[in-house]
Amino acid sequence: MPEYLAPGVFVEETSFRSKSIQGVGTSVxxxxxxxxxxxxxxxxxxxxxxxxxxxxxxxxxxxxxxxxxxxxxxxxxxxxxxxxxxxxxxxxxxxxxVNQSGVNGGGSSATSATRVDANSKLTLGSRFPGAMGRYTLEFSWRESENLLSFESTTLPKENELLFLTAAYSLVDELPDDTNAVEGDLPIKVKAVVKHEEGDLSIINGIVVDAEDAVTDKLGSITLADLPAVSSLIRATVKTPASGKVTDGTHAHISLSEQSDVSTYTGVAHWGSLTTLAGTFESDADANPQFKLESDLNEGVGADITIPLVSLVGADTVTSAIAQRNFDVDVRAGGINGEVIYSIGDISTSATGDNTLAKRLPQTPASSDAQRTQPIYASIVDNPGDDDVFNALFNLFDPDAKEGGYSPINEPRYIIEINDKASDGETAVTGTFSGGTDGDAxxxxxxxxxxxxxxxxxxxxxxxxxxxxxxxxxxxxxxxxxxxxxxxxxxxxxxxxxxxxxxxxxxxxxxxxxxxxxxxxxxxxxxxxxxxxxxxxxxxxxxxxxxxxxxxxxxxxxxxxxxxxxxxxxxxxxxxxxxxxxxxxxxxxxxxxxxxxxxxxxxxxxxxxxxxxxxxxxxxxxxxxKYVNVRRYFLYLERSIDKSSQWVVFEPNGELLWRNVRNTIEDFLYNEWANGRLLGSKPSSAYFVRCDRSTMTQADLDEGRLVCEIGVAALKPAEFVIFRIGQKTANA
Structure with missing residues (x-):
């Protein structure tokens, strides 16, 4: 009972109706x-x-x-x-x-597909066992902007490396200290040069005379005395929208065809590659360089560092793309299969909140990802700055990087969690295991x-x-x-x-x-x-x-x-x-x-x-014997069960019994009114008893409330019989 201790107005809520029963769903x-x-x-x-x-x-x-x-x-x-x-x-x-499986599915007869890079730094695998887990992963670099810019200049910076193209066709154009004579003309120059206090010193390149013979007769070249037919090209790395490119930023340079610029670099050639993987660097004078890392370029035995401007000599560069953040598409059914899952903005960094391992954990945080994320990535403890990128690059399909699968000559960065060697193809790098459906x-x-x-x-x-x-x-x-x-x-x-x-x-x-x-x-x-x-x-x-x-x-x-x-x-x-x-x-x-x-x-x-x-x-x-009768009674029983929980621990007396009767009768009346029970009137369709006729004193002493319910269920018209006979026509 409420207590009223201080004078005042008290507004209280009460109910003048019985509890209601809500029908449960049956279609799940x-x-x-x-x-x-x-x-x-x-x-x-x-x-x-x-x-x-x-x-x-x-x-x-x-x-x-x-x-x-x-x-x-x-x-x-x-x-x-x-x-x-x-x-x-x-x-x-x-x-x-399945009962021997662990939290992540391991232990059953079905196995999960995994792929580990050759140095065991990175593991990529399917989160769930099954042959479908032999996915193909396609990596797309978010920074698709071409960062390499070649531009002509007449005002080079001090100590800047440039690419000089010049043609001396007149004696008057030759430098003062030249040893060349008119018969040597024209003399053509294609070289990487360095600008120092107005002088252009050839670092690497070629000078040929009229006989197309290499010559050293030209002498010194000054900025002020360049011939009429000449150009100085500088190379710069543009700043992308995502932020400044620093030394060590990974990138790939695409060439339209095989190219050799060793004449202008003075270092070894990279062979037949048309996609060069490495990092942007700078020399002591802040000239942009590109370091081809041997681990990332097939057939390159040692790292090769070249001045970016030397690529002008090839005239085949199509793009230079930074490789810092990427998206991953998970494809089922091969390299051109359907994309079933995508995740974006993953960093090649070894630390941070958007690293590969943190964005693709083996046990995701959200319940939706726990059910739908198909792959995971794990990295060794305390990885180095380049470990993730190098591991990824080692796993990338070399054919895809060379554009072998694409209708246009653009590289696709593909990792197949698949044992290609078992299909008669070239074996993948790293190690592959698992990816089976097990037994029935x-x-x-x-x-x-x-x-x-x-x-x-x-x-x-x-x-x-x-x-x-x-x-x-x-x-x-x-x-x-x-x-x-x-x-x-x-x-x-x-x-x-x-x-x-x-x-x-x-x-x-x-x-x-x-x-x-x-x-x-x-x-x-x-x-x-x-x-x-x-x-x-x-x-x-x-x-x-x-x-x-x-x-x-x-x-x-x-x-x-x-x-x-x-x-x-x-x-x-x-x-x-x-x-x-x-x-x-x-x-x-x-x-x-x-x-x-x-x-x-x-x-x-x-x-x-x-x-x-x-x-x-x-x-x-x-x-x-009828499905609808069985299911209808299950519906009634569960509906009454769920909606009558309020009865438990109520005082077991006449008031409670009346409330229970009214609640169930109201529910059954609605069922009858909706045509779900047999009978022309409610009393013919159902009855509800909850009184001393259904409970003995022993029941009350044991805390039992007994309610009896009778329902006239509709049976199906399984056999439809029409009786037809002849009759005599009446006059």
């Missing part, structure tokens, strides 16, 4: 089965489209179990679920020995386990998800030796969780006798069996069509019917969207053998398409 499905990628442990997250499924669990391409290619029935079923009206789907991935999962893998530390697996993971009402294991139907055991696990789960129904798929190409024998193994109102398989177009495009288990289609029909009509409506006589036909054509006489055994047939009808033509459970109890 859960599928357990092998997929191409995705987490193996933890609480599954809801998916609302097939696109969500592919983002987390990969595409519909086949799995490979012990070197045998197997259709991806889980992916096909997820697509069928959404196509047929499903809106919410939970998926749990399993592999063989068995009943124990489908059952899963409860592990509060590492996370739950298999069907057991659905115990943490309250909303699921439909459970399916379509891929299990393809494993004949373990299928019955998997169905038994689904049965046990549905009985344990109380408010769930399991969809049972027939096996492929079962005969009438086979499916009857299979159905005879079960007697449970929480199981519904569907036969035969569905032929659909192959989403992968490999084949024109493919035969798949019916569970995903039927789960979608359940969900769609619940939304459009209600859970009281039998999920039968509904079109199967996406079906081209059924694997076996069932006729009326065959169904007469199957229907009494609780085997729901999928049938095709001329002019009416392909339909679900059965709505029975696998129960021998006549009260629970």
């Amino acid at each position: 499905a859960g599928i357990v089965g092998p997929t191409r990628t995705g987490p193996l442990r933890g609480t599954p997250e809801v998916l609302t489209s097939y696109g969500d499924f592919t983002r987390v669990f990969g595409d519909a391409n086949p799995l490979v179990f012990d070197s045998t290619e197997v259709p991806n029935y889980t992916a096909f079923s997820a697509k069928a679920f959404f196509d047929n009206g499903g809106k919410q789907l939970y998926v749990t991935r399993i592999t063989k020995d 999962p068995g009943a124990a893998d489908y059952r899963g386990e409860i592990d509060e530390v590492k996370g739950n697996t298999g069907i057991s993971s659905f115990e943490q998800v309250e909303d699921i009402s439909i459970v399916s294991t379509p891929a299990a139907a393809a494993q004949k030796t373990t299928h019955q055991a998997v169905v038994a696990e689904v049965q046990a789960h549905c009985r344990k969780m109380r408010y769930r129904l399991g969809l049972v798929d027939s096996q492929k190409d079962m005969s009438i006798a086979d499916i009857r024998n299979f159905a005879s193994n079960f007697d449970d109102s929480r199981l519904a069996l569907y036969y035969p398989w569905v032929v659909m177009s192959d989403p992968t495009g490999v084949a024109d069509e493919i035969s798949v288990p019916p569970g995903g289609f039927v789960a979608g029909v359940y969900a769609g019917t619940d939304v459009t009509r209600g859970v009281h409506k039998p999920p039968a006589n509904e079109v199967v969207i996406g079906a081209l036909r059924f694997a076996q054509e069932i006729n009326q006489f065959q169904q007469e053998l199957l229907n009494p055994n609780g085997i729901n047939c999928l049938r095709s009808f001329p002019g009416r398409g392909h339909r679900v033509w059965g709505g029975r459970t696998l129960s021998s109890d006549p009260e629970w």
